[in-house]
Amino acid sequence: MNLKALPNLFLLLVIAPVFVTSLNPSLNDDVLGLIMFKADIKDPKGKLVSWDEVDDNPCSWVGVRCNPRFNRVTELNLYDFSLSGRIGRGLVQLQFLRKLSLAKNNLTGSISPNIARIENLRAIDLSENNLYGEVPGNFFRQCGSLREISLAKNKFSGEIPASLSSCSTLASVNFSSNQFSGTLPPWIWSLSGLRLLDLSDNLLDGEIPKGIEGLKILRAINLGKNGLSGQVPDGIGSCLLLRSIDFGENSLSGRLPENMQKLSLCSYLNLRGNSFAGEVPKWIGEMKSLETLDLSLNRFSGQVPSSIGNLHSLKILNFSGNGFTGNLPESMNNYINLSALDFSQNSLTGDLPLWIFKLATQKVMPSEDKLTGSRNSPLYTLKVNAIQNLQFLDLSDNAFSGEITSVVGVLSSLQFLNLSKNSLCGPIPGTIGELRTLRNLDLSENQLNGSIPLEIGGAISLMELRLEKNFLVGKIPTSIGNCSSLSTLHISENRLNGPIPAAMAKLTNLQIVDLSFNNLTGNLPKQLANLPNLRSFNISHNNLQGELPAGGFFNTISPFLVSGNPSLCGSVVNKSCPRVLPKPIVLNPNSSSDSNPSYLAPNFGHRKSILSISALIAIGAAVVIVIGVIAITVLNLRVRSTTSRSPAALTLSAGDDFSHSSTTDANSGKLVMFSGEPEFSTGTHALLNKDCELGRGGFGVVYRTDLQDGRSVAIKKLTVSSLVKSQEDFEREVRKLGKVRHQNLVALEGYYWTPSLQLLIYEYVSGGSLYKHLHEGSCGNLLSWNERFNVIFGTAKSLAHLHQLNIIHYNIKSSNVLIDISGEPKVGDFGLARLLPMLDRYVLSSKIQSALGYMAPEFACKTVKITEKCDVYAFGVLVLEVVTGKKPVEYMEDDVVVLCDMVRGALEEGRVDECVDGRLLGKFPVEEAIPVMKLGLICTSRVPSNRPDMGEVVNIMELVRCPSDGQEELG
Incomplete structure (x- = not known):
């Protein structure tokens, strides 16, 4: 309740009788009723700020309309005002209200029978709220002139109230998307004025009662998404004005009543997801106004009747998930308005239906339909009149054979094409690239051969491309980089070879990639690490080599996704990568000394310098040995000198800026302390002394040692060195962690780095774990x-x-x-x-x-x-x-x-x-x-x-x- 309005509301209620003689009493009732209604709800967006109790006339308030002659409220429309709270008694005061809409808000509580007491109310819309409970049994006993009622998309439960049968003037009833239960009451057909009945998406069960023929002016009926059983009542054919029938997603069975063919005005018929069986009746072709016909997910069998070709107005045809056999009838070649065609998950056979591509001026024989798709082919000289509006085509999971015709490119509006799980053979036509609006292409699980056409890059709107489980050969075309919207790429289980193109790194929307079980070779492009949305990249069971890209998704890639590539290396496959050594300098033994005399010793004069390869190797080996001896000698001298000066083997680097240790070199490693602490007092032997061990964990072993100032620190020797980053990345991350300070976190005080040993230095916490x-x-x-x-x-x-x-x-x-x-x-x-x-x-x-x-x-x-x-x-x-x-x-x-x-x-x-x-x-x-x-x-x-x-x-x-x-x- 709006607390701020309480004082004013109190005054209004108390002093209202005083002004009855001075104000228009009927006008006062409307103001009073609306203010009472407002007091019971919350208005977070301030939509009702114009509703002021001091006004004499509410007709200028937001959402309120009045009869201009009498200035009485006739319509209250608060659709999508984000209101919450309960519907109070205030609306009863609006005795001239004809239309009430509180739809698409957050109103709660049960519905009050008081609303139905408004005698002139013709339309009630309480849809899309959170109202709940049973509708009171007496709610419709005084429904007066009520013509429209919508309680859709709430949480009402219980049976449909029997008092609804007394509303003889009702033309529209919408109780959809609630939790009404019980059987469909037979008296529902006594509402002879009904034009719309929607009880879909509830918990109704039992059979559809007889008597529907009494609804002579019914335009639309929707009983879908319930638990209804039995057959479609025979009387439905008598509702000659029906334009929309939806009985989908129930448990209806049997055969369709023959008198349904009389419904010549019906444009929408949905019987999806039931248990209808047998052949589709031939009379279906008599329902010539049908624009949507959905018989999917039933038990229909036999061939698709040729009479279905008479439905020239069809836009959506869905026969998927049944048991149809044979091929699709040629009579279907007149579908000039078709936008979606789905015959997936059946047992259809033969070549892909040619009528889909609508060759109008010349009949093309099946052999002519298997051309290569070259632009010099006579096929392109034909006048092609395709189904220009076709956007969705799904013929997957059947037994179609033959090749994919190159004329597929004429379906210029196509967005979804699925021909997977058939027995199609031959190449993928390059004309696929002409489908600029195509978003999903699935040709997987066929017997396609040849290569992925270079023209695939022309399908610039592609979001999903699936070609797995075929016999494709050749390389992945670099033109794939033009499909900038691509998010899913599955081309596994083929015979593709060659490298993974670097152009794939341009596909910034890529999320899932599966290239497994092919013959791909070469290194993975390093740029793939920059793909920001990648969630899976399966390259297993190929012949790829080298190191995986570093960064992004590849930092956490699973070993499963890279298995079966013997030449791949890195920590993920538990195989170290060979170090890249500089190329040796090779002297040309046939070069003339005259070409560069200044580099010759005096005693050589002008003789040619000829050194054999074996001599060069011997000289190189000798030089390496001499350098090694000198280096070892120098290191021994330094160690003795350092030992004589201090027992510590490591020198600390001071300063908060994480400066480098003064003794940093390739032999002693690099030690950094974040707070400029003094040297270790016990030397490096303490770091690895088992007597000083504090514990072991998943990351490594922890030892205790002391600094020169007497303070103890904990040293963690990392035992995951094969997984540790490069020195640059390691130091960058450690420095970030070193800056993290909190009274309940163990402080990181420094680190030590060599390529083979990494130590982390922590504050020592003495109380134990x-x-x-x-x-x-x-x-x-x-x-x-x-x-x-x-x-x-x-x-x-x-x-x-x-x-x-x-x-x-x-x-x-x-x-x-x-x-x-x-x-x-x-x-x-x-x-x-x-x-x-x-x-x-x-x-x-x-x-x-x-x-x-x-x-x-x-x-x-x-x-x-x-x-x-x-x-x-x-x-x-x-x-x-x-x-x-x-x-x-x-x-x-x-x-x-x-x-x-x-x-x-x-x-x-x-x-x-x-x-x-x-x-x-x-x-x-x-x-x-x-x-x-x-x-x-x-x-x-x-x-x-x-x-x-x-x-x-x-x-x-x-x-x-x-x-x-x-x-x-x-x-």
């Missing part, structure tokens, strides 16, 4: 409820901070949450996945997400994008682990207990409080423990979109700890 406190601690250091709540709260805040920086943790688990001496949680190992360029779901599951039970379900689905919601799931598991003290997965003698399932089952049985860690001995506030546990369950929802963001989690935790007055408990 949360895992040890929960599962390995003694009763003496058991975490209290308050400490557990703080751990959950601090972890949530750290993840929310990471997600604000677009950093996904990927590896949340109790062993990665450390507790400092003050009891604050500190989350470690964050963002390390960004250091690995070839990270995919397999790597995540086997190397990183090594702790069982924390992994979100979407890791198992290759097509679902990994997002921050994976962290939310793992956090939810962690919450339940902290509250219950149990591991995410526990193995019993004869059972496996999954923590999430256990807690969820306890919640359903009302035993949630029993799940709290029994070691707390009841020393915990139930009003906090239960909401926190429910929050954990919400975070572990199997549907990612149902999980809250971490920012929302932090807000919920704040409310749980400090609930406001009247705040509802999370539940």
Whole structure:
């Protein structure tokens, strides 16, 4: 209710009787009624701002129309005003109202019978709202002169009210898209004035009752999308004015009544998705006004009757999903208005019907239809009069044979062409490229041969191209780069060869590519890494070689998508790439010294310099050996000198600008400290000393060592070196992580780099991991409820901070949450996945997400994008682990207990409080423990979109700890 309007409304209601003698009483009723109606609804867009209770006349208000003679409200049209709330009693005051439209709003509640008391009301439209409940049985008892009623697209339930039968003046009833149930009442046919009846998309069942012949002026009937059974009533043929019949998606069966052929005015007939059987009756050709005929997904069989050719007005013809046999009749060659033709999923045979391409002036024999498509062919000298309006053609999943005619190019309006799953042979005609409006082309699963025509680039509107499972040979044409809208490309399981064209990198809309099971060779173009929308790129089982492109989708490509290419290398295929060495300098043994005398030694005079290849190799080897000996000697001297000066093997680089270490070279590696700390006091042996080991995880081993100032640090030696990025990329990502600071995150303080060894230097957290406190601690250091709540709260805040920086943790688990001496949680190992360029779901599951039970379900689905919601799931598991003290997965003698399932089952049985860690001995506030546990369950929802963001989690935790007055408990 609009609170601001309450004072004015109160005054209006109180003082209204005072002004009855001075104002026009009928006019006052309209103002009063509309203001009362407005008080019961919300108007977020201010559409009704002109409705002012101080006005004497509402006729200038938005959505209001009046009779100009009497100034009484006759029409209220608030269509699509974004209104919400309930329909109150105020409208009863509008006794001269003839038309009421509140359609396409957000109105809720049940429908009030008061509306029907408006005697002059002729049209009610309450469609597209959220109204619910049963329509009151007495709603239509005083329907007066009501002619149109629409309750469509709401949530009404129950049976169709019997009082509707008393509305003898009704011409239009639309109750579609609700939840009305029960049988179709026989009295519905007693509404003899009906012109429109729409009860579609409800829960009606039973048979269609007899008596429909009583609706002599019925124009349209729609009973589709229900559960109706039985046969179509015979009397339907007596409704001679019917123009639209929709009985689709029911369970109707039997044969169609023969008297339907009398419906000569019918332009729309939809019987889709029923159980009609037998042959299509020949009399169907008598319904000559038909523009849409849909008999798809039934059990029709036999041949398509030739009489169907009499339907010259047809625009949409759909016979798909039946059991039709034979070929399509030649009589169908008169369809000049056809825009969609679908005969897919039948058992049709023979060549593709020539009449589709409508050769008008000369009959072309089948042999002539199999020409090569050359522009010098006599076929192009014929006068071609194609079906210019055909936009959709689907003949897939039949048994058509022969070749695809080159005249296909004349279908200039075609947008969808599907000839897949047939037995078509021969080449793909180049005239396909003339179809400039074509968006979807599917020729897959045939016996097509030859190459992909170069002209394919002319189909500039193509969005999906499927040619898989044929016998195509040759190269992928570079002209494919002209199809700038292409998002799906499937050409797998052919015999294509040659390289993948670099022109494919121009297809910025590409999402799914499948080139698998061909004979493609060469390297993958590096530019493919720049495709921004790529979600799958399958090149498995070819003969491709070299390294995969770096960046974009290829950083996380699955090994499955590149398998079966023996010469591919890189971390994804677990095969190192050979290093590219500079070409050796080769001297020409036949070159003359005269050509360059200044480079000759004096004792050579003018003799020719002739060195054999073997001599050059020997000289080169000797030079390499000498250089190696000198280098080793110099390095030994430097090591001795460095050792004599300091026990530290590494020198720290100071400064916040991440400057390079002064000792950076190819032998000692590169050490960078972000805060200019002093040197290590114990030397490099401590970094690899097993006695100093703190723990092991999916990324590597962690050691403890000390700086010269006595402060300890933790050193993580990465054990995923084969997956680590190049030095430049590695350092860029580490520097970003080094700038991330939060009181609940373990700070990254520096790093060390060599091509074979990478170390990360962290602050040392002395309190141990949360895992040890929960599962390995003694009763003496058991975490209290308050400490557990703080751990959950601090972890949530750290993840929310990471997600604000677009950093996904990927590896949340109790062993990665450390507790400092003050009891604050500190989350470690964050963002390390960004250091690995070839990270995919397999790597995540086997190397990183090594702790069982924390992994979100979407890791198992290759097509679902990994997002921050994976962290939310793992956090939810962690919450339940902290509250219950149990591991995410526990193995019993004869059972496996999954923590999430256990807690969820306890919640359903009302035993949630029993799940709290029994070691707390009841020393915990139930009003906090239960909401926190429910929050954990919400975070572990199997549907990612149902999980809250971490920012929302932090807000919920704040409310749980400090609930406001009247705040509802999370539940």
